[in-house]
Amino acid sequence: MTMFEAIVLTIATAATPLLIAALGELIVERSGVLNLGVEGMMIMGAVSGFAAAQMTGSAWLGLVAAVLAGAAFSLLFGFLTLTLATNQVATGLALTLLGLGASAMIGESFVGLPGVRMESIYIQGLTDFPYIGKILFGQDPIFYLSILLTIGVAWFLFKTRAGLTLRSVGDNHASAHALGVPVIRIRYLAVLFGGACAGLAGAQLSLVYVPQWVENMSSGRGWIALALVVFASWRPWRILAGAYLFGAVTIGQLHAQALGIGVPSQLMSALPYLATIIVLVLISRNKRLTLINTPTSLGKAFVPDR
């Protein structure tokens, strides 16, 4: 494997969890719901995935457990914000706080145990292509899932009737309701999808990225995923681009640390967070662009008048 291949592969590994979690949150936000609990759902996915894989020896079962855990956890958020019409910002924060706490406690007995790594799939023959062979056809299954998910989400949102309905709910829930669209049910489904995606992203962390359990191992990736949705102005392909940009920053700073360029490692580690801030500023300073793309009902509770 050449240096080039190795670097691109590691960038993809760093980008994949961001991509998956951000795609899930994209659907949630397009339905008009702001779920700030991505970090919490992701870490619950990571710990559930690790635990299930560790106990059964199967990375695939781990993946399934992570997706289910993320989805189940998101229901808690859904029940509060959709059925009880609570403040979405505060409830999302609650989900993150609970997820970080619960995962720390669940994971306590798994600290230091060897994990189960999800093996890469090598598509015979195709991996021999020069340069791009191993990059496109020699990756872990979750990478392929993330690409399929991007295509699927883009197609769903802009090419299907259901996608149109989802967007209408996010843009004006009162009108959608007046037209007979079941606003709350659609939002529940969107929140569940977001939870499942965040869980899957968590599984990628504890089964592929570093197959072990470390407390707080999501280290802000859920928040970066939230920022990516804004950065991408709520469009799936831009999320893909953004996720890989952040993957490149993360990997770039790791390589720079390894080379020992004399900059303190902590400063390099802070780069992805600083990059998030800079990117957010660059995007949001264009007020018109943001206004056009933001789902109009984003973050507003909906209680139908009966």
Added chain:
Amino acid sequence: MRLELVRRPQHSALFSALSPFIALFLTLIAGAILFTILGKNPLAALYSYFVEPLTEVWSIHELLIKAAPLILIAVGLSVCFLSNNWNIGAEGQFIAGGIAGSILPIVFPDFQGWYVLPLMLLLGMAGGAAYATIPAFLKVRFNTNEILTSLMLVYVAQLFLDWLVRGPWRNPQGYNFPETIQFNASAILPEIWTASGRAHWGFILAVLAAFAVWFTLSRTLSGFEIKVFGRSARAGRFAGFSAGKLTFFAFLISGALAGLAGIAEVSGAVGQLRTSISPGYGFTAIIVAFLGRLNPLGIVAAGLVLALTYLGGEAAQISLGVSEKSARIFQGIMLFFILASDTLIYYRIRIVSRLGDAAAKGA
């Protein structure tokens, strides 16, 4: 069967007052269930969580030590949340305050006297406020989401503290431990009542801050502006209030109080800087703010409750062998119940059965 919300014509004063207590009660029940699942006697567990820490004098001192930063930070956050400024980076501002206030005792250890401590506290407040200005400025100037920027700055502050303590500020005589030098006596926040225990003046500062902010919110024009903007930004603009100024004001107040909490913790409870100076006070304070219903006086009580969960976690680990991390689950569940109970203030909840549903549709 499903739940339906019916908007109350007026918000319920009764549930306004009751909701924190309903939330606490539900949290206790959830805790009992959790401990039963873990195979512990739920009553014994709740006892060691919520009563045992209150039975000894030393542990009441610990309670005050832990409540001080929670109250200080949450009082500041209430100003932010009331005015719809979602500052969730208080943990970072706490660290910034801890670092800024420590400049005197670490860089100038020979600088001693009665004036050192007040200067440190002021520097801590300035550090926290300056750090909070970043998300405020980005929000006002570039329309950038303050939730994400303030949170990202938490990670940056943690890494910066880590670098300082392992790098330039490490104690040269410290056997390579990642710690700074111990503060000299004039840089230590004194104990309230030394004969009784180690609780320091941080708690008194917290109560004073709560009263000051309560006064500002309920008795002055700026307090009125804050509340108007929180309820309706449009109404605020019509009244001629400046949204930008208010955002800066809210972030400055909450940053300064978080910074004060940071330096009070470092100087009063720790006595030096370490790579980590907070067990998540900045985040737990969000729960304190909501449990106190964003009222500074309510927050004093709420801060004591949440401080109790920290101590309860430690007690439960010792007496029951339950991980002290259970405290964080308690705290998280509590916020859920608080938010859910708040729904009762604005809505009546109706349980609709499928049968009734069908009848309604037929009619």
